[in-house]
Amino acid sequence: MIVDIPVPVFRIGSIIVIFVQLTVSYTMSSESYNYTEERNKILQEERMKFIGNDLILTDNEMKANEIILKVKKTELNEGYDNESTFLASQHFFKAKNKIERSEMFNIIKKIPKGGSLHTHYLSGVSADFIINNITHRKNIYGCDLNGVFKLRFLEDATNDTTCNWKKLEDYRKENSNFDDWLRKQLILDVENPYEEYPTADSVWAKFKKIFSTQYDMVCYKPVFEIFIYQLLNELYSDNVIYTELRGTFMPLYELNGKIYNSKEFMKIFINTVERFKKNFPDFVGVRYIHSIYRGLTIENLTLQLDELTKLKKLFPNFVAGFDLIGREEEGHCLFEIHQLLSKYSENLKFYFHAGETNWFGHTDLNIIDAVLLNSSRIGHGFGLNKHPVVTRLAKDKNICVELCPISNQVLMLISDPRNHPMIGLMAEGFPVVICNDDPSAWGTIGLSYDWYVAFMAMTSENDGIRVLKQFALNSILYSAMEDEEKEAAVRIWEKSWQEFIDYIILHHK
Numbered sequence: 001m002i003v004d005i006p007v008p009v010f011r012i013g014s015i016i017v018i019f020v021q022l023t024v025s026y027t028m029s030s031e032s033y034n035y036t037e038e039r040n041k042i043l044q045e046e047r048m049k050f051i052g053n054d055l056i057l058t059d060n061e062m063k064a065n066e067i068i069l070k071v072k073k074t075e076l077n078e079g080y081d082n083e084s085t086f087l088a089s090q091h092f093f094k095a096k097n098k099i100e101r102s103e104m105f106n107i108i109k110k111i112p113k114g115g116s117l118h119t120h121y122l123s124g125v126s127a128d129f130i131i132n133n134i135t136h137r138k139n140i141y142g143c144d145l146n147g148v149f150k151l152r153f154l155e156d157a158t159n160d161t162t163c164n165w166k167k168l169e170d171y172r173k174e175n176s177n178f179d180d181w182l183r184k185q186l187i188l189d190v191e192n193p194y195e196e197y198p199t200a201d202s203v204w205a206k207f208k209k210i211f212s213t214q215y216d217m218v219c220y221k222p223v224f225e226i227f228i229y230q231l232l233n234e235l236y237s238d239n240v241i242y243t244e245l246r247g248t249f250m251p252l253y254e255l256n257g258k259i260y261n262s263k264e265f266m267k268i269f270i271n272t273v274e275r276f277k278k279n280f281p282d283f284v285g286v287r288y289i290h291s292i293y294r295g296l297t298i299e300n301l302t303l304q305l306d307e308l309t310k311l312k313k314l315f316p317n318f319v320a321g322f323d324l325i326g327r328e329e330e331g332h333c334l335f336e337i338h339q340l341l342s343k344y345s346e347n348l349k350f351y352f353h354a355g356e357t358n359w360f361g362h363t364d365l366n367i368i369d370a371v372l373l374n375s376s377r378i379g380h381g382f383g384l385n386k387h388p389v390v391t392r393l394a395k396d397k398n399i400c401v402e403l404c405p406i407s408n409q410v411l412m413l414i415s416d417p418r419n420h421p422m423i424g425l426m427a428e429g430f431p432v433v434i435c436n437d438d439p440s441a442w443g444t445i446g447l448s449y450d451w452y453v454a455f456m457a458m459t460s461e462n463d464g465i466r467v468l469k470q471f472a473l474n475s476i477l478y479s480a481m482e483d484e485e486k487e488a489a490v491r492i493w494e495k496s497w498q499e500f501i502d503y504i505i506l507h508h509k
Contacts, residue, residue, distance in 0.1 A: 050463060051426050052470030064504040065465040071104050071508070076461050088456035089416045092406050092442060092449070093193045099452060108455065109448045110503060111468060112496035114475035114489070115242035115284075116235055116447055118379055118402035118435035120291070120325070122211055122218060122247060124231040126445050127186040130214065131179050133230075134223055139255060141165040142182075148209050149185050151217035155255040185213050188410060189443035200412040204327055207411065210441055221252040221260065221268065228272045232283065234439075236276075238446025239496065242284040242489055244320055244351075244480055246291040249307075262307060266315050273318075282496075284489045287320035287480045289351050294324040294331030301332075302340065309347050320480035321349035321376065328357050334369035341373055349480065350375040355383035358413055367394075377402050377433070377478060382413050385421040391430065400431035400478045405453045406444070407437035417457035426458070433474045472497070 047053055057065060079086030087095040087102060099105050134140070139153045143163035150163060157165040172178045188206060190196040197203035218227050235243055249262040260268065266288075273286045290308045292301060305322065312319040322344070324332070334341070334352065341350070354370035356379065357363040364383030371378075371394045378384070381401035384391055405417045414420055426432060436442075436450050451471065459467050476489045 046427065047460070047462065049427060049429050050460065050467070051429055051431065051474075052463070052466040052468075055466045055469055057466065058501075060498075060501050060505060061465055061469075064501045067504055067508045068104075068107060068468070069462070069464040071107060072456070072464065073461055075102065075104050075456065086456075088453050089418050091193050091415070092409055092453070093189050093191070096189070096443065096449070099449065102452070104456060105448065105452045107504065107508075108451050108468075109238065109446075110500055111448075111451070112239045112241070112472060112493055112500055113434075113447050113451065114240070114472040114493050115244070115433075115479050116240050116436060117244045117377065117433050117475055117479060118404060118437055119231075119235075119243060119245055120247065120438050121228065121231055121245040122215065123438035123440045124234070124245065125227055126234060126440050127183050127443065129230055129234075130186060130440075131183055134217065134226065135168055135179075135182065137223075140168050140217065142168050142171060148212045149182075150212065151214055153217065153220040153223065153255060186210055186440065187443045188441050193410075197412070203410065203412055207438075207441060215250075219250045219252055221254055224250065224252055225268065225272045228269065229276055232273070232276045232286070234445045235447070236280055236283055238448050240447055241282060241492060241496075242286070242476065242479060242481070244287040244289055246289045246323055246325065246351075248291055248293075249304075262311060263314065266311055266318065270315065270318055282492050284481075284485070284492060286318070288315075288318055289320050289323050289480075291323045291325040294326045294328070296331070298337070298340065301337065305340075305344050305348070309344060312347060321351050323351045323353060323379065325353060328353065328355075328363040328366060329359075333363060334366045334373065338369055338373060345373065351377050351379065351480075353379035354381060356380035356408075356411075356413065357383055359383070360386050371397065371399060375399060376480070380404060380408065382408060382421060385424055391425065395430055398431070400433055400474060401425075402435045403432040403454065404435045404437040404450065405458065406442055406450050409453075410442055417453050420458055423458050431474055431478065432471075433478055434471050469497070 076086075079089070083089070087099050135151065137153075139155060140151065141154050141157050142149060142151050143165045145163045152160070152165070154160055154165060168178075175181065187210070188203065197206065218224055231245070232243070249265050252260040252265055252268060269288065277283050277285060290304070292304050296304070308319070308322060324334070334354065350370070350373055352366070352370040352373070352375040354366040354375070355364050360383070364386060367378065367381060367384055367387055368390050371390050374397065377400050378394065379402045384394070384401065401422060403422055405420060408414050408420065409417060422430075422432060434447060434450050434454050436444065436447050439445060442449070451468075454471070455468065472493065473490070476486055476493060479486065481489060
């Protein structure tokens with residue numbers, strides 16, 4: 001059947017608008033056209049393009065896949081019948097406790113996840129651990145400084161006049177609910193998030209206070225060592241065997257006034273990691289991504305890049321590279337400083353936050369510069385889908401996105417992860433790694449929560465173990481490790497993966 005569509009012509013004032021004639025050809029004859037067959041071909045082609053679907057599964061993986069899909073579809077079907085029950089689409093703070101009781105979540109918790117590649121270490125330790133194991137130590141003080149509650153260890157509070165310090169034990173004597181109040185200073189989690197944080201500005205304001213509250217406390221050397229060790233422990237308990245931690249050089253101090261320089265800071269950091277690896281031999285290791293606040297002056301930025309370059313030479317197997325952090329609407333965009341950054345590109349790899357914004361043609365343009373500057377990965381990349389040319393270039397360069405679904409929702413880029421712009425790119429095979437960003441601020445531990453949201457809300461109901469396997473493999477393949485280290489890490493991961501497959505088959509009939 002041939003249908004000729006008449007050419008419509010419109011006159012608007014002096015402007016004539018002519019629409020191009022279209023000729024539509026289609027055949028509906030049942031002899032030569034099977035509608036259902038054609039439909040299935042399209043679905044199969046789309047399915048094969050989605051990340052992970054080109055992986056070939058073993059017989060046991062196929063059995064595990066059937067089990068996982070059954071669990072996934074049960075939860076999805078409940079959502080289809082009553083959308084209010086679908087946890088992965090709800091605000092995370094309202095759904096978190098129910099997610100923890102989900103069968104799918106508890107399966108995901110057991111998955112060997114490989115690496116965590118986008119974790120800011122200052123927000124990487126759970127608030128409960130901080131309160132129970134750090135804030136009850138001797139010599140810890142608190143005070144309100146310009147509307148922010150600060151924590152710090154002091155031998156003699158009278159020697160520090162920056163704040164009206166008071167011992168936390170005195171706060172507790174005055175208020176039996178002090179620890180509950182303190183916990184609220186360390187997390188964003190609230191019962192009514194849309195009321196507490198009506199705008200992105202309001203949630204970012206509270207978010208930044210969290211870092212300020214605990215910064216001086218974590219700078220206390222004995223606490224820093226405990227803090228980093230616990231961060232690794234929390235990741236490891238969630239079946240993570242490698243991590244890349246973002247942070248800055250912290251001026252670690254002792255009670256006697258001694259301050260450690262950046263070189264000493266790195267040694268303390270590395271020694272803590274090595275101690276953890278000794279206690280847990282299958283934990284592969286840690287890389288450090290130095291993160292500078294994008295609001296720094298050019299002079300200070302240059303000084304830090306110079307210092308980082310020297311430290312990279314001293315600690316080549318620990319220092320992975322460099323990133324700019326902070327809300328992208330605040331501070332330098334990458335284009336403003338691209339010439340400066342290019343001078344350091346031979347000695348430093350870049351891991352830029354870029355496109356963590358809802359704007360179009362504004363701060364999202366950081367994505368273009370991140371790709372042109374050969375960023376090894378892109379943090380968030382939320383606005384990437386608005387730039388098809390850059391998307392193709394990034395894919396050609398094998399640059400993956402560090403996908404942080406909970407962060408994107410909590411910080412109000414998106415309300416429902418089912419509408420996340422990365423879904424369309426994953427459907428075209430664009431590589432991603434699932435990351436947790438700032439887990440303690442969300443009231444979480446490890447990677448499982450982000451994996452759950454990504455798997456349930458951002459993949460098709462027919463995407464099962466292949467996608468989960470690809471998430472894990474990507475976290476190793478796109479890491480900052482050298483090729484030999486990646487191969488060793490994959491071998492360790494594969495052993496745990498087989499154990500996971502066997503567990504699923506044995507315990508989920």
